[in-house]
Structures are given as structure tokens and as C-alpha cells.
Amino acid sequence: MGRVYATVAQYETFTGVSPAPPDTAARLATASRMLDRKVVRYYAFAADPTGLPTKPVVAEALATAVCAQVSWWAELGGSTSGADAVGWATVSIGSVSLGGGSSAQSGDDTPARQIAPEAWDALLSPDLTPDIWHRVVWS
Structure with missing residues (x-):
């Protein structure tokens, strides 16, 4: 199932x-998996055997980021990814024409698949500096 960085009680708080x-x-x-794929995989931090952070400041930052992501999805109206989440610019059916949205080409281009600004705030907090390291990938 993967790691889940926040509980329902933390979300309610x-x-x-x-x-x-x-x-x-x-x-x-879902938010934990998305943040794992897009951000956390580039971090190194002390973790228990299940991969959850052992330092409270790191655990709190990840929980806050996940809660912020889910809260942002609620504001956007959903966390849908894939073809049905892609915005539309113009759609015509017969004599009816609708315009709006975006011209995103993939599900990852939609706002729901982007990282919430408040999640970034938690993940890039200076409080994490001594306890989290950014991995550098060389090719």
C-alpha cells in the first residue's frame, strides 16, 4: 500500500x-503517493523499517504537506488524474460551443496533479535543514 504520512485526525486539525x-x-x-513520486524520493532522512521518518520535525513536515495537498484538492474540486482531469480550451458539439479551462495536454499538467503551494512551504521549511537532505542525481 505504501507510506501514508498523515492521519485523518491530523487532517482535521x-x-x-x-x-x-x-x-x-x-x-x-493518494497525496502521500503523489508526494513520494514527485518530491520525497529526492529526500534522504532517518526512517524506520517502513520508511516513515523517525525525526518528529520531518514527520510533521510530511504530514503538513500531505494535509495541505488534500485540502488544496478540496478547493480545486478533486484529485483526479489522467485524461478526465485534463482541462479543455474549446469544445464543440453541433451548434453548441463551450470555451474555458486550459489546454493541458496530460493529466500531470492539471492543477490537481501539481503540488500545492502550502505543501511546498512545509517541504522546503528551513526547520528541516539539519534533518533532511536533498539527493542529487547525476547522469
């Missing part, structure tokens, strides 16, 4: 919304 929506645990898991 982060947002001030209690009870959280019924699908919150699933969204936290």
Missing part, C-alpha cells in the same frame, strides 16, 4: 473541519 469527509483517508494515501 490542519483544516479545522471535523469530522473530515468520508474519503479523507483514501485522499491522504
Whole structure:
């Protein structure tokens, strides 16, 4: 299943919304996987055998980032990825023509698949400097 960096209780504290929506645990898991793929894989930090951080400051930053991501999805209206999340610029059916959205070409171009600004704030906090290292990939 993978690591999940935040709990529903942490999300409720982060947002001030209690009870959280019924699908919150699933969204936290999805956000954790997305942040693992896009950011956390480039970090090195002390972890337990399951890969969860052992330093409280790192665990808190990851939990905050995941909660921020899920909260942002709620503002955007969903965390959908893939073809159905791609924006549209102009759509015509017969005499009806609709315009708006974006001309994104892939699911990763949509706002829902981008990292929330508040998540970046947590992940790039100077408080993490002694406890997290950025991996450099050389090719």
C-alpha cells in the first residue's frame, strides 16, 4: 500500500473541519503517493523499517504537506488524474460551443496533479535543514 504520512485526525486539525469527509483517508494515501513520486524520493532522512521518518520535525513536515495537498484538492474540486482531469480550451458539439479551462495536454499538467503551494512551504521549511537532505542525481 505504501507510506501514508498523515492521519485523518491530523487532517482535521490542519483544516479545522471535523469530522473530515468520508474519503479523507483514501485522499491522504493518494497525496502521500503523489508526494513520494514527485518530491520525497529526492529526500534522504532517518526512517524506520517502513520508511516513515523517525525525526518528529520531518514527520510533521510530511504530514503538513500531505494535509495541505488534500485540502488544496478540496478547493480545486478533486484529485483526479489522467485524461478526465485534463482541462479543455474549446469544445464543440453541433451548434453548441463551450470555451474555458486550459489546454493541458496530460493529466500531470492539471492543477490537481501539481503540488500545492502550502505543501511546498512545509517541504522546503528551513526547520528541516539539519534533518533532511536533498539527493542529487547525476547522469
